[in-house]
Amino acid sequence: TAGNKIFHFGPCRVSMSMAEIRAGFSAIKANIQSRDPIRSLSILSHPHSLHKVKSSDRCCITHQLLSFYVDKVFRHCRTEDSFVNRKISSIANSFLSASRELGQCREQNNCVCGEESTEKFKQILANYEGLDVTSAAMKSLGELDILLDWME
Amino acid sequence: SGELYCSLPNPRNVRFESINMKNVLHWSAPEGTGDGVLYKVKYAVYGVGKWIRKPECRNINRTWCDLSSETSDYEEQYYASVKAFLNGTCSDWMETARFNPLTDTKIDPPMVSVSSTDRSISIMLTAPEKWKRSPEEESISLLQVYPGLQYNVSVLNKKTKKRWFFSISNNTLVVPWLQPGTAYCVSAQIHVPTPLLDSDFSK
Numbered sequence: 001t002a003g004n005k006i007f008h009f010g011p012c013r014v015s016m017s018m019a020e021i022r023a024g025f026s027a028i029k030a031n032i033q034s035r036d037p038i039r040s041l042s043i044l045s046h047p048h049s050l051h052k053v054k055s056s057d058r059c060c061i062t063h064q065l066l067s068f069y070v071d072k073v074f075r076h077c078r079t080e081d082s083f084v085n086r087k088i089s090s091i092a093n094s095f096l097s098a099s100r101e102l103g104q105c106r107e108q109n110n111c112v113c114g115e116e117s118t119e120k121f122k123q124i125l126a127n128y129e130g131l132d133v134t135s136a137a138m139k140s141l142g143e144l145d146i147l148l149d150w151m152e
Numbered sequence: 153s154g155e156l157y158c159s160l161p162n163p164r165n166v167r168f169e170s171i172n173m174k175n176v177l178h179w180s181a182p183e184g185t186g187d188g189v190l191y192k193v194k195y196a197v198y199g200v201g202k203w204i205r206k207p208e209c210r211n212i213n214r215t216w217c218d219l220s221s222e223t224s225d226y227e228e229q230y231y232a233s234v235k236a237f238l239n240g241t242c243s244d245w246m247e248t249a250r251f252n253p254l255t256d257t258k259i260d261p262p263m264v265s266v267s268s269t270d271r272s273i274s275i276m277l278t279a280p281e282k283w284k285r286s287p288e289e290e291s292i293s294l295l296q297v298y299p300g301l302q303y304n305v306s307v308l309n310k311k312t313k314k315r316w317f318f319s320i321s322n323n324t325l326v327v328p329w330l331q332p333g334t335a336y337c338v339s340a341q342i343h344v345p346t347p348l349l350d351s352d353f354s355k
Contacts, residue, residue, distance in 0.1 A: 005346065018346040026255075026348075033250045039231055042199025051227050142250070145347070146229070149254050152300075152346060 007151065009059030010112075012105035016098045018152065024087040025144050031084055032077075033142040036135070043127045043140045048120055050150040057117035063106050064113075064121045065147060066099035069140065072128065076137030088141070160243040161185065163234045167248055168219075170257040172294065174283035175223045177209075177232045178216045182243055190237045193217045198229040198250055211237075220283050226253040226297065255347040259294060261354035262303060262323075264340050270332045277303050277323040277340055298344045306353065308337040319343070 005018040044050055044065075053061055074092035079085055105111075128136045161182035169178050181189055193209035196202060209217035223230045230251045236243040263278040279301060282292040295301050305318040307327050311334050318325055330336065342351040 019348060022255075022346050022348060030249055039196055039198060040201030045228070046199035049227060145252055145255055148347070149227070149252075 005152070007062070009062060009102070010056075011109040012059050012102060012111060014062075014098050014102045014105075016151075017094055018148065021091050021094050022145075022148060024091050025148070028084045028087045029142070029145065031079075031081065032138060035079075036139045036142045038131075038135070038139065041127065041130070041139070042143065042146075043124060043136065044143045044146045044150075046127075048123055050120070050146070053120055054114065054116055056112055057114045057120075059102070059106065059111035060113035061117035061121055062151065063099065063102045063111065064117070065124075066095050066102060068121075068124065068128075069095050069144075069147075070099050073137045073140045076133050077141050091144070158242045158244055160189075160236055160238055160241045162243045162246045163191065163215075163236050164246075166232070166234050166246045168223075168230075168232065168251045168256065170251075170253060172260055172280045172283050173220070173224070173226060173253050173257050173297075174218075175220045175251070175253060175257070176216055176218050177234070177248070179234050179246070181215060182236050185236070185238055187213075188238055189213065191215070191217075192235050192237070193219075193232065194245075195219055195222055195230055195232040198231060203233070221285055223251065223253055224283070224285075229253075254297070255349075257349070259342050259344070259349050259351040261351045262340050262342050264338055264354050266338050268330075271330050272326055272328045273307065273330060273336060273338065275305060275307075275325040275327070275338055275340070277305070277325070279323070279342060294342070298349070300345050302343045302345070304341045304343050304353075306337075306339045306341075308339075310335040310337055 004015055006013055006015045074088060077088050128140065131139065161184060163182055164180040166179040169176050177193060190211045190213055192211065193206045194203045195206060196204065206217060206219065219232060231247055233245045233247045235245050260280040265276045267274045279293050279295045282294055282297055284291060302319055302321050305320065305325055306315055308315045339353045341353045
């Protein structure tokens, strides 16, 4: 469909409706980010930027991040606003199918999980676990554009 | 921090206005304050705990501050904040929303140059450059920033008012089979599919 993007990670490829995901996030970005008062902490981009991950590690860390959002973020982001909730679940569905698609390929092709991506993902989990679940999930959701910018 | 008791109304509508990643902080004066209000500005990289003062925007009476240099790394996101002062009192710090230079900038139309033979038009398109600190600094085309960048081109026959639209990824287009001795109007727009960014059409 229009706006679908195919990402290639070595032997693996995953298709995501990036235009749709981006549009959904843009519609709720101000709402979600305004619920995150903590300026001094980022889940994804500090202290280590995603942009420093080696290309050979992209397959592994992309799958880890997609699963992270599915398992630890979207489910903890219910709000009192039904419009926002609908956009979140639409994005969550896109992430779920991409995560499954990449997960199957990872098993078959053994995507390399190098030391760097393992360390990077550990740091992301540590940042996440440094906050209470709802704050951590809302902050992570507010950083979705950081993930999408890096993926693209 | 030696701050005065702050009873002044706050600056309003504090936001970044960005074109080709020239990122300028704008705000409106506090309600009901006439002349004489001064401002100071600070900014922060999202995820890093430090607010940094902008010396060139300290005690200024204008309502904008160019933070392009401080926000030029488009892999980062930023906040900025403004405080107003008048007659010994001050306002609160008023912050922007989180600013992502990559998705929150506007893009100028492309430069269009046209050459023609008697039956065809050759159109050359040039994407604008990212803002840079000085003319000597290396130029970065927005094409490098947005690899998926495309051009939408409109060609109008001024006599028949018939219009053609083309969507191309490379920067040249040849339009054949045109009518000799006829005026055509060419206009082009930049389209970035994701993150979704569209420029205006060129004049």
